[in-house]
Amino acid sequence: MNDKIKKNKEVDNGKDFRLELEQCQKEKEEYLNSWKRAKADLINYQKDEAKRLEEMAKFSNWSLMEDLISVIDNFELAIEVLEKSGQAEKGIYMIKTKLEDSLKKRGLEKMAVSVGQPFDPSLHEVMGQMEAEVESGAIAEEIEGGYILNGRVIRPARVRVAK
Amino acid sequence: MSKIIGIDLGTTNSAAAAIESGSPKILENNEGNRTTPSIVAINKSGERIVGLLAKRQSVANPKNTIFSVKRFIGRKFSDSEVQNDKKWLPYEIKESDNGGIEIKMGEKWHKPEEISAMVLAKIKADAEAKLGEKITEAVITVPAYFDDSQRQATKNAGEVAGLKVRRIINEPTAAALAYGLNKKNDEQIVVYDFGGGTFDVSVLEVTDNTIEVKATGGDTHLGGDDFDKKINDYLVVEYKKQEGIDISKDPLALQRLKEAAEKAKHELSTSLETEINLPYISSDSSGPKHFLIKLTRAKFESLVSDEIERSIKLTEQVVKEAGFKVGDIDEIILVGGQTRIPAIQAAVKKAFGKEPHQGVNPDEVVAIGAAIQAEILSAKDEGRKPEGEVKDVLLLDVTPLSLGIETLGGVFTKLIDKNTTIPTEKTQVFSTAADNQPSVEIHVLQGEREMAVGNKTLARFMLDGIPPAPRGTPQVEVKFDMDANGILNVSAKDKASGKTQSVRVEATTSISKEEVERLKQEAAKYADEDRKNKEGVEVRNQAENLVYVAEKSLKDAGDKVSADVKEGITKKIDALKAVKDGQDTEAIKTATSELSSEVQKVGQHLYNKDKDQGQSQSGQSDQPEGSEQKEEKTDEGEKSEEKPANGDKPEEK
Numbered sequence: 001m002n003d004k005i006k007k008n009k010e011v012d013n014g015k016d017f018r019l020e021l022e023q024c025q026k027e028k029e030e031y032l033n034s035w036k037r038a039k040a041d042l043i044n045y046q047k048d049e050a051k052r053l054e055e056m057a058k059f060s061n062w063s064l065m066e067d068l069i070s071v072i073d074n075f076e077l078a079i080e081v082l083e084k085s086g087q088a089e090k091g092i093y094m095i096k097t098k099l100e101d102s103l104k105k106r107g108l109e110k111m112a113v114s115v116g117q118p119f120d121p122s123l124h125e126v127m128g129q130m131e132a133e134v135e136s137g138a139i140a141e142e143i144e145g146g147y148i149l150n151g152r153v154i155r156p157a158r159v160r161v162a163k
Numbered sequence: 164m165s166k167i168i169g170i171d172l173g174t175t176n177s178a179a180a181a182i183e184s185g186s187p188k189i190l191e192n193n194e195g196n197r198t199t200p201s202i203v204a205i206n207k208s209g210e211r212i213v214g215l216l217a218k219r220q221s222v223a224n225p226k227n228t229i230f231s232v233k234r235f236i237g238r239k240f241s242d243s244e245v246q247n248d249k250k251w252l253p254y255e256i257k258e259s260d261n262g263g264i265e266i267k268m269g270e271k272w273h274k275p276e277e278i279s280a281m282v283l284a285k286i287k288a289d290a291e292a293k294l295g296e297k298i299t300e301a302v303i304t305v306p307a308y309f310d311d312s313q314r315q316a317t318k319n320a321g322e323v324a325g326l327k328v329r330r331i332i333n334e335p336t337a338a339a340l341a342y343g344l345n346k347k348n349d350e351q352i353v354v355y356d357f358g359g360g361t362f363d364v365s366v367l368e369v370t371d372n373t374i375e376v377k378a379t380g381g382d383t384h385l386g387g388d389d390f391d392k393k394i395n396d397y398l399v400v401e402y403k404k405q406e407g408i409d410i411s412k413d414p415l416a417l418q419r420l421k422e423a424a425e426k427a428k429h430e431l432s433t434s435l436e437t438e439i440n441l442p443y444i445s446s447d448s449s450g451p452k453h454f455l456i457k458l459t460r461a462k463f464e465s466l467v468s469d470e471i472e473r474s475i476k477l478t479e480q481v482v483k484e485a486g487f488k489v490g491d492i493d494e495i496i497l498v499g500g501q502t503r504i505p506a507i508q509a510a511v512k513k514a515f516g517k518e519p520h521q522g523v524n525p526d527e528v529v530a531i532g533a534a535i536q537a538e539i540l541s542a543k544d545e546g547r548k549p550e551g552e553v554k555d556v557l558l559l560d561v562t563p564l565s566l567g568i569e570t571l572g573g574v575f576t577k578l579i580d581k582n583t584t585i586p587t588e589k590t591q592v593f594s595t596a597a598d599n600q601p602s603v604e605i606h607v608l609q610g611e612r613e614m615a616v617g618n619k620t621l622a623r624f625m626l627d628g629i630p631p632a633p634r635g636t637p638q639v640e641v642k643f644d645m646d647a648n649g650i651l652n653v654s655a656k657d658k659a660s661g662k663t664q665s666v667r668v669e670a671t672t673s674i675s676k677e678e679v680e681r682l683k684q685e686a687a688k689y690a691d692e693d694r695k696n697k698e699g700v701e702v703r704n705q706a707e708n709l710v711y712v713a714e715k716s717l718k719d720a721g722d723k724v725s726a727d728v729k730e731g732i733t734k735k736i737d738a739l740k741a742v743k744d745g746q747d748t749e750a751i752k753t754a755t756s757e758l759s760s761e762v763q764k765v766g767q768h769l770y771n772k773d774k775d776q777g778q779s780q781s782g783q784s785d786q787p788e789g790s791e792q793k794e795e796k797t798d799e800g801e802k803s804e805e806k807p808a809n810g811d812k813p814e815e816k
Contacts, residue, residue, distance in 0.1 A: 045184050059195075077443035081451045119223070121206075121216035126223040128414055137207045137223070143415065152195050161223045 111146035125156040132162040167300040169533025174233040180534035187534040192289040204228040205269035213285040225253040235275040237313030280323035302537040307333040335365035337532025350493040357501035360386040366485035378485035387501040394424040495519035569606040569615035572700030602627035611686030613693035626655040706743040
């Protein structure tokens with residue numbers, strides 16, 4: 001009789017342990033998974049951060065470039081006026097080239113825009129329309145140059161299109 | 164499961180945000196911008212263009228470039244607002260069969276929600292490109308005053324764009340979510356939203372996690388564009404005065420002026436004065452003409468004061484309509500780019516006598532709030548807690564207060580800063596303050612005060628059995644290890660003997676919120692006093708050290724230095740000793756630096772006399788050793804070779 005009770009108890013204990021073990025294994029799985037997830041999150045975050053830093057380094061001088069582009073615009077206006085009155089000196093062109101070259105070295109490219117070229121809003125911005133001997137809607141005049149910084153349009157070319 | 168994104172579908176600009184790595188982030192569009200103009204166009208070849216690109220071609224294609232469509236969505240053609248807007252918009256609208264509105268773009272007539280759907284479709288596509296996954300669901304915001312039909316139409320726009328609209332929420336509610344104000348209880352919130360084209364005010368009431376809109380108001384035709392126009396008009400008049408030329412007839416010059424005006428407005432938010440510098444803006448018979456004018460913040464404010472005043476009046480009116488007094492308002496949130504203007508911030512602050520919430524970018528705050536709502540919904544779907552609120556499935560707590568030990572002179576040296584996410588472990592090496600000091604006491608403290616006495620003692624223990632050595636030489640490594648349950652294990656190990664002692668402190672994070680607040684406030688209150696105290700201790704420690712070094716070098720040098728050098732040093736030592744225990748920090752500093760330069764003579768003397776000897780003793784003048792005072796307090800010494808003769812704590816900036 002006593003033996004039987006004892007045996008039953010052992011069976012029960014065995015069952016308890018099994019249950020407990022199962023529980024533990026389940027928990028272990030869960031914890032291991034969340035730990036892996038946390039680790040992966042961190043690694044991914046670090047990767048993203050590195051990418052963001054790289055982007056930042058590439059475009060950190062964006063606003064400076066924007067400011068300098070407006071200086072080039074002014075140069076161009078000045079040269080245009082000076083050319084008309086025949087006063088454009090070589091020196092002026094040299095200064096402008098110097099400025100453009102140093103920006104070019106830092107990834108700034110000027111867009112090539114030609115009259116008659118079709119208008120493309122991803123590169124150009126319409127400032128007005130005019131009568132011209134090109135197809136209607138095509139570029140009739142470039143007013144201000146467009147610029148691309150490291151593959152991204154920093155300023156669209158300002159143009160007038162044909163009516 | 165794919166992400167739900169939050170979208171702020173605005174009148175002039177829209178933005179999208181999503182939760183990334185636990186916090187809401189604005190999703191940049193394909194052009195690399197954080198906002199997308201809410202503009203759609205059909206070009207001559209019948210292509211549809213959306214956003215910035217549509218804006219760029221609008222001048223040449225005004226009839227087929229649709230903007231401000233939000234003014235029409237879900238409205239009846241007969242609404243007086245619609246009739247008013249119809250007058251100034253360059254594109255055509257007509258009444259639809261059911262009394263609604265249709266807009267002509269290209270050859271076709273579209274419902275306003277179809278146009279909005281085109282904007283949403285671009286936002287969806289750009290978000291997918293940015294996040295690298297398919298987006299099928301969204302939370303979209305609308306103005307609080309939108310009625311059921313406007314909300315339904317916005318929802319339909321989302322569905323047409325291929326987005327399941329999980330929820331339409333109010334813009335002011337989204338702004339409140341972005342600032343976490345949904346967790347407040349029984350609070351009245353005013354959201355002051357000054358955008359590019361519209362001005363909205365809402366009064367919200369938060370109770371038990373629900374945000375209720377009590378009243379709304381504003382002006383759908385008051386915005387930052389009005390400010391730009393004011394500056395523009397002023398500049399045109401000024402130019403006429405300067406040069407006698409009416410620039411308003413020249414579209415190109417006007418465009419340059421407009422850009423300069425907008426830039427000036429932005430600059431005047433941070434500086435008091437800006438310069439409009441437009442060379443070659445026009446010309447007359449005498450040649451090219453330039454425009455150079457200074458614009459001060461005061462001038463700008465006087466130009467727009469009417470608009471600002473009007474917005475404040477409207478705000479007060481809405482508060483009244485909500486049944487509150489201005490004094491009942493607990494929080495104010497600023498939304499919209501124009502709220503960067505200092506005069507607006509000042510006017511709002513003056514009206515409510517309170518500092519408004521800032522910090523989240525006012526152009527992005529609504530989209531951020533929508534993303535937070537989206538995350539709450541995703542979390543619910545997935546049966547987890549929202550990210551950001553509780554990090555992931557793991558409950559990661561933070562230490563509410565800083566933890567550290569007391570160091571020489573009663574200074575509190577922090578090892579774990581407050582708000583550090585746990586579990587965490589920090590180790591720092593300290594040293595002894597006296598020669599042959601046999602033991603150090605580790606006094607574990609918690610708090611924000613600079614001096615140990617102001618903080619709460621968690622534990623104290625001794626580490627003894629440190630082999631005899633000059634002060635600053637033994638290396639005692641103190642380790643603070645806090646587990647995820649906030650249980651802190653502090654151990655101290657003498658690196659030479661390997662002897663270790665440790666203590667376990669439970670429940671370091673279970674301090675009540677009120678207690679944490681009280682301690683923080685106390686720390687802020689005594690910050691100045693504590694800083695002075697600490698500086699005093701540091702100066703005294705330094706003096707103490709130098710006296711020790713000086714006396715030791717004199718002793719070690721023996722007869723090798725001349726009597727007059729010795730006498731000079733002794734004099735300076737006595738002078739420093741006389742002041743070092745007093746309260747006059749400046750006097751101690753002066754005496755310390757005088758002794759310091761005097762002591763250097765010993766080195767020079769020895770070096771000149773005997774190079775070998777000098778070399779073997781050169782270490783002496785920069786070894787922080789010996790003291791007759793205060794035993795058992797630890798003193799930072801890990802970097803004692805580089806940081807000679809003082810009790811500087813490396814962690815302090």
